[in-house]
Amino acid sequence: MHELPQTLVNGLTLGALYGLIAIGYTMVYGIVQLINFAHGEIFMIGGFGALTIYLWLPSGTALSLALPLMIIGGIVASVAIATAAERFAYRPLRGGPRLAPLITAIGLSIALQQAVWAFYPDAKKSRSFPQFEGKSLEIFSNLHIQRGDVFLLIAAPLCMLALGLFVSKSRAGRAMQATAQDPDTAKLMGINTDRIIVMAFAIGGAFAAVAAVAHGLKYGQVNFEMGFIAGLKAFTAAVLGGIGNIYGAMLGGVVLGIAEALAIKYIQDIPGMEQLGGGTWKDVWAFTLLIVVLLVRPQGLLGERVADRA
């Protein structure tokens, strides 16, 4: 049990990352009932946006100074792609069969990956991302936090708090809730629902960009494929927490992250399961958790029953 605190913190940071990306899935789904499978690539492009800014800055710029600009660059790139996807790929299909935007999303996901692969300089292999120098921070003798993760552990709660206040307190946030609950009636109130939908894509994109910067700082690299598995995990987190619920997305992320960290560490200690532990099997345990939760609570941890939506 000596390593339990460390394992939990590892899980928490991973979960915060999943949660930030999951917000994008859950907001878009909550409003237009679309799983935006290109969201993983919107995350990936945020990473490349941040990297581009870093490379533009004079070499030797301290990372702590560059970081705010990198975040802005990542957000601009992700939000631009997310809103363009909404405007040109999804909006023309709105009101059509539900399968059409879903297939479009998968196509867009592949197209964005390949576009980065083909056109970003040297992106055919991983590009290195700046990292904070120095050793990890020692909290206790058995608990260390990587310097890159500190950013994540600050950014994720701040983003969530800001989003929670925005949705519950602001006029636009209330319009967003109204649109999610009943789009036609929202229009009758004078709400421009098209603009609300763009806003949902933009917020999701911005959060994904923050996650991408955190991901870059944590792993020291970005690549054109990084959106696939991260997106899949975040989507799992969104469903686990109850898709459509922003707090559910964060909770689902944290639960998933901690479950993964525990599985990596402890599954191999269970007699007879020595082969099933460690990093190789972590995705299996993540998706197993999803299946188990959905068997017991099909609406997810914080999800509302679908009947309430009618």
Next chain:
Amino acid sequence: MTALLEVEDLRVAYGKIEAVKGISFTVEEGRVVTLIGTNGAGKTTTLRTLSGLLQPLGGAIRFEGKPLAGVPAHKIVALGLAHSPEGRHIFPRLTIAENLQLGAFLRKDADGIAADTQKAYDLFPILGERRSQAAGTLSGGEQQMLAMGRALMSRPKLLMLDEPSMGLSPIMMQKIMQTIAELKAQGTTILLVEQNAQAALSLADQGHVMEIGKIVLSGTGSELLHDESVRKAYLGED
């Protein structure tokens, strides 16, 4: 003087099926006009077209003399046309107070909004008592009150009510109809769609009977109430 709302040869279709097949009527300021008829007559389709949720196939809609065709739904309420939809459609997970605030979404006059919110609570005291409760927890009749209160929050020049008595207990129905009569006495212009012909015609200055997409009979409320064919078809008399 031109009427507040003029509908001329309006046609609306869902795909190839024409639900409204060329109807014309007007609503003058201060009047209560009702559209009655059975399910599928095209009453709700007419209201949804007036508020911009559906696009007409042909014909003209003029509000205060200005054409409404092509104006998106979210801009119509700003012109002074409020729509309380069939089935109430309150926002279930927002509170009653928040629902009312959304009715005033486009207004900027905080004092006026506060005053009108209080007015809604005076009109329906139960809403005031439960203002911080989620709207989905209200009974059907209370939800209807909220839907009407919410529509009034935009200070509309024309209030459109779609089936306000649907699915309500007789007592609740009476209460809602009383409220409509009160609003009428205050001078509110109302376009009322109802299946409950008796109640609607007793209130209305003018009525139109719709059958499969057409207006088949028009008259004052009391004329229609005493019309033999209306009594047979809609008031359940032999």
